[in-house]
Amino acid sequence: MKKIAGILLIISSSLALISQLVNLPEQFNYLSGFQLFASLLIWPLQTISLLLLGIYLVSDNNSTIPVQSGSSFNQDFNPENSNPYDVPSTGLNIISFLIPLVGLIVYLTEKDKSPIKASSAGKSALWGVGVSFVLVIISVIISISIINSLN
Structure with missing residues (x-):
């Protein structure tokens, strides 16, 4: 499930980044001052962070935790079993x-x-x-x- 969510995030973020880059010249015409600065600073950070989250979810290799035989899930926290x-x-x-x-x-x-x-x-x-x-x-x-x- 994590890998599917990661792949969907990667695809949607990549498409959003491409779309935003294509529409970048139009933003210069309609926005000015602080709005232009904020839009040029915020949208790449949001899109790239979603893209990185998708990559993280796809490459997450520690999806299961090995459980020792004979141990129960109701044990107190033990650093050796972490x-x-x-x-x-x-x-x-x-x-x-x-x-x-x-x-x-x-x-x-x-x-x-x-x-x-x-x-x-x-x-x-x-x-x-x-x-x-x-x-x-x-x-x-x-x-x-x-x-x-x-x-």
């Missing part, structure tokens, strides 16, 4: 920060198999939401001050 591939991923954390929904999905799907990786992706997603919220508040304050200065 997944050796359960390390925080910098690329996944960056994607989770830029697109918090991806971090939430990674956290929910990986929290049982790779708790350390899932926790770091979840924390990155929370940081992304927090930073986005602060930036929205700052932009609203700046917009209100610009509108008031015009009067």
Whole structure:
């Protein structure tokens, strides 16, 4: 299922990137100033991060965790039985920060198999939401001050 989702993400992100590159000259005609800067900065990051997430899902080789014979799933956490591939991923954390929904999905799907990786992706997603919220508040304050200065 992860590989199918990864392949679909790769295909849709690639098509979106091509479409956005083809329409790039039209954006220069209609947008100006901050809107142009934001659109030229945001859309490549979103598209490339979705593309990287698709590649990550397709190349994920640790989809199963070996379970020792005689062990039960209700045991307390034991570092000797943990997944050796359960390390925080910098690329996944960056994607989770830029697109918090991806971090939430990674956290929910990986929290049982790779708790350390899932926790770091979840924390990155929370940081992304927090930073986005602060930036929205700052932009609203700046917009209100610009509108008031015009009067």
